[in-house]
Amino acid sequence: MRKFTKRLISAMALTIAASGVALATPSTQIWIPSTDVQDFNTFHLGIDNYIRASGVGKATGDPTRRDPNVYDIGPVYGFLPFAKLKGEIGFDYLGTSTEPNDNHPWSANLKIGTPEDSLFKYSPAIAIGGYNLGPSLSKSVAPAVVSGQNILYGLVAKTVPAVGGLPSLGRLSVGYYGGAERALVGTSGNPENHGLLASWDRSMTEISDKLWMAVDYQGGKNVDSSVNFGASWNFAKNVSVIFGYDVYLYKSLAGNNTFNTQLDINFP
Numbered sequence: 001m002r003k004f005t006k007r008l009i010s011a012m013a014l015t016i017a018a019s020g021v022a023l024a025t026p027s028t029q030i031w032i033p034s035t036d037v038q039d040f041n042t043f044h045l046g047i048d049n050y051i052r053a054s055g056v057g058k059a060t061g062d063p064t065r066r067d068p069n070v071y072d073i074g075p076v077y078g079f080l081p082f083a084k085l086k087g088e089i090g091f092d093y094l095g096t097s098t099e100p101n102d103n104h105p106w107s108a109n110l111k112i113g114t115p116e117d118s119l120f121k122y123s124p125a126i127a128i129g130g131y132n133l134g135p136s137l138s139k140s141v142a143p144a145v146v147s148g149q150n151i152l153y154g155l156v157a158k159t160v161p162a163v164g165g166l167p168s169l170g171r172l173s174v175g176y177y178g179g180a181e182r183a184l185v186g187t188s189g190n191p192e193n194h195g196l197l198a199s200w201d202r203s204m205t206e207i208s209d210k211l212w213m214a215v216d217y218q219g220g221k222n223v224d225s226s227v228n229f230g231a232s233w234n235f236a237k238n239v240s241v242i243f244g245y246d247v248y249l250y251k252s253l254a255g256n257n258t259f260n261t262q263l264d265i266n267f268p
Helices: 006-019
Strands: 043-052 070-078 086-096 106-114 125-133 151-160 170-178 194-203 211-218 226-236 239-248 258-267
Touching: 151 194, 226 258
Parallel strands: none
Antiparallel strands: 043 070, 043 258, 070 086, 086 106, 106 125, 125 151, 151 170, 170 194, 194 211, 211 226, 226 239, 239 258
């Protein structure tokens, strides 16, 4: 990672304060991380856009100013050469529609995981990792927000198999996360820096092999707490787009709900 300059660190706090939305892109479901991990020596590029569904002033505190849209560009690389233990590392460039292009923050993400059935027969997929990793510096803005969330998490996931001629119900994931106390706060300003992670996802092969759907949830009482819905379509073997909708549970912290598009490109 490059060394942060004072100017960039200051911009990180201001950008996240203005956006409300806090993002980074390890391999994900819609919003939360997944147990999927990039294969060795493969490169993934994600380009995400979050567009405010409605309203003004929730995240900015200014009733005359519309909450900004947010975009996130991030590459991820698979770095472990093992079939049963995979690892990925990446970084993100976060921006908003209201900030100059040269004043946007950087953050890092890291994940290590094992696929389903890799430890023993019927074993779940397991992943541990971190995202929104970076400096955590207080900034006197309204609302008070700091830059580095430094979220660490653990997840397990298992695909419910097809039984008795019935199709698979899909994959269920559950986990827990914790982050920086100064960055993840509740509406009262007190630390609310941990919570449940959960998701359901499934390839909708009855309709098309190219269609995938998911719902996920991030608990806690902070800017990241949300319920998210989405569907993905594979336009090519290595290119897919997620179309999603994000319901923020604490809009005074995160701003109004967002539509999102997530372009995912894999380079073998």
